[in-house]
Amino acid sequence: MKIIVAIAENNAIGKAGDLLCHLPNDLKHFKELTTGATVVMGKKTFLSLPRRPLPNRRNIVLTRDTAFTYDQTEVAHSIEELQGMIQTDEQVFIIGGGEVYKQFMPYVDELQITHIHHTWDDADTFFPQIDPAEWQCVSNEYHEADEKHAYAYTFAVYTRK
Numbered sequence: 758m759k760i761i762v763a764i765a766e767n768n769a770i771g772k773a774g775d776l777l778c779h780l781p782n783d784l785k786h787f788k789e790l791t792t793g794a795t796v797v798m799g800k801k802t803f804l805s806l807p808r809r810p811l812p813n814r815r816n817i818v819l820t821r822d823t824a825f826t827y828d829q830t831e832v833a834h835s836i837e838e839l840q841g842m843i844q845t846d847e848q849v850f851i852i853g854g855g856e857v858y859k860q861f862m863p864y865v866d867e868l869q870i871t872h873i874h875h876t877w878d879d880a881d882t883f884f885p886q887i888d889p890a891e892w893q894c895v896s897n898e899y900h901e902a903d904e905k906h907a908y909a910y911t912f913a914v915y916t917r918k
């Protein structure tokens with residue numbers, strides 16, 4: 758399993774139930790990596806998606822609410838239940854949010870991180886610290902801000918040491 762996330766300088770990932778900003782190239786990158794794969798997300802992230810479920814992907818939503826159902830979407834009520842729903846060779850991306858990333862850090866072997874080079878002081882949701890003793894950066898691709906991207910950003914990949 759892999760995590761995919763966009764993180765600002767202060768580890769922020771969201772505010773008021775939404776993303777911090779919209780970077781079209783990051784959305785494209787997210788779509789390229791996750792299309793055809795399985796995406797797992799918390800109910801808050803799922804309900805924040807402008808279009809749901811995400812097309813051309815197996816969508817699994819984590820919730821403790823046993824009454825929750827949604828069209829063309831699978832539901833897991835615990836990490837253990839989720840583990841029973843996925844095949845060992847399946848490509849699985851954990852796509853958020855904060856509560857879910859925190860719980861899945863011990864289970865993932867790769868982090869696909871977009872570092873956004875900006876700080877938001879009003880953020881309310883954060884990514885856990887990436888421990889340099891545990892994770893190594895294996896690729897790094899920097900992009901300047903431009904007319905479509907208000908902030909500079911870096912696509913980085915981390916694997917376990």
Ligand SMILES: NC(=O)c1ccc[n+]([C@@H]2O[C@H](COP(=O)([O-])OP(=O)(O)OC[C@H]3O[C@@H](n4cnc5c(N)ncnc54)[C@H](OP(=O)(O)O)[C@@H]3O)[C@@H](O)[C@H]2O)c1
Pocket residue numbers: 761762763764769770771772773774775776777798799800801802803805819820821822833834835836852853854855856857858860882
């Ligand atoms: N920057 C990024 O890349 C990125 C990506 C995704 C999301 N986000 C942002 O993150 C924020 C949302 O994150 P969040 O932490 O508030 O919520 P979240 O992680 O999306 O969802 C939390 C919910 O998931 C369910 N859940 C969590 N762990 C579970 C478990 N072990 N078993 C069963 N259900 C479980 C619970 O739903 P119930 O309460 O229904 O039980 C819980 O309330 C938003 O601002 C969003 O925009 C940012």
